[in-house]
Amino acid sequence: MRSLVVACFLLIFGICRSQHDFEIKGSIDGEFSGKVYLSFDDKTDSCQVKNKQFQFKGKLSRSPVTTVLQLENSPMADDFFLDSGAILVEVKVGKAKDGNDNEVVTFRANSIKGGISQTRYENFLADYTSYQKGRLSKENLFAKGVDIVENFPENLSSVYVLEKLVLNFYESDKTILQGLFTRLKPDNSPEIVKSYAKMYDRLFPGNVVDVKRRMKHFSLPDQNDKLFNTETLSGKWILIDFWASWCAPCREEFAALREFYRKSNFEIVAVSIDSDKTAWLKLCDKLKTPWKNVRSDLESGSEVTSIYAITRGVSVTYLVNPDGIVVAKNPTKAELKAYLGL
Secondary structure: OHHHHHHHHHHHHHHHHHOOEEEEEEEEEOOOOOEEEEEEOOEEEEEEOEOOEEEEEEEOOOOOEEEEEEEOOOOOOEEEEEOOEEEEEEEEEEEEEOOOOOEEEEEEEEEEEOOHHHHHHHHHHHHHHHHHOOOOOHHHHHHHHHHHHHHOOOOHHHHHHHHHHHHHHOOOOHHHHHHHHHHOOOOOOHHHHHHHHHHHHHHOHHHOOOOOOEOOOOEEEEOOOOEEEHHHHOOOEEEEEEEOOOOHHHHHHHHHHOOOOOOOOEEEEEEEOOOOHHHHHHHHHHHOOOOEEEEOOHHHOOHHHHHOOOOOOOOEEEEEOOOOEEEEEOOOHHHHHHHHOO
């Protein structure tokens, strides 16, 4: 009996370990003999093309992921959804002149086979093209998109399918699209944040903070894991500064903000969007900023980053007056002085 349990455990363990393994076998159509680069999960792998063939093997943190393919000495990049399993990629290579009349390598992934997510998305894009050319009705395209999102709410490609529907039909079908948006259950990887922000802005415009609108108060954990609520600063000038440890301009901005801090009834709330808590804490300790530091992990799908329309394009700052109204977004140093009467 014990042997049977151990055997079952090893079998399950083996399946779990291999469920996100992938293998890409690629072929080159055209003249190219350099390196191919594959970027995914915040890392980049490379291999040398031999006899117009290339191959990648690895493990994914999840499946699918958005993957970027590049060729050596080419300014171009092509992305696709990479699922676990065996994938066949055919790359069409050519040459062209850039703006300085220099010859550069051009390419595109002509064919990607074996990836369920990529195939599903490509089929939807083909339907979308048919709709644009008048060969497919809006009702049929909408139904196909809804079917994908409803049946695969956890798949990364569904986010981009829904984005297409939202950008085209949010005025006529907002209620249905709002329902689909709430059903999405991807793993909140960084690459989908901009798509989420675009959709959220259109589907829930009243919830998005902007200039001349009232700020949305929030509670987030500080460096000691204690919840800090912005309502405690009501009646003061507040600068809400969204930043990240990997954002060099953000750190440079902190130096300029020090001279404004606690002047003229002025407070700063620095909201880190770091997913790496350790990196955030380490930099906070190094910078020793005197204002309130809290964290809203961008990859966790925090509502705070949605209502303040934050993507990976930090830094973003909002200046709020004592009445709780946003008076400026990304104010300059001169504008801050003018608002604060300094």
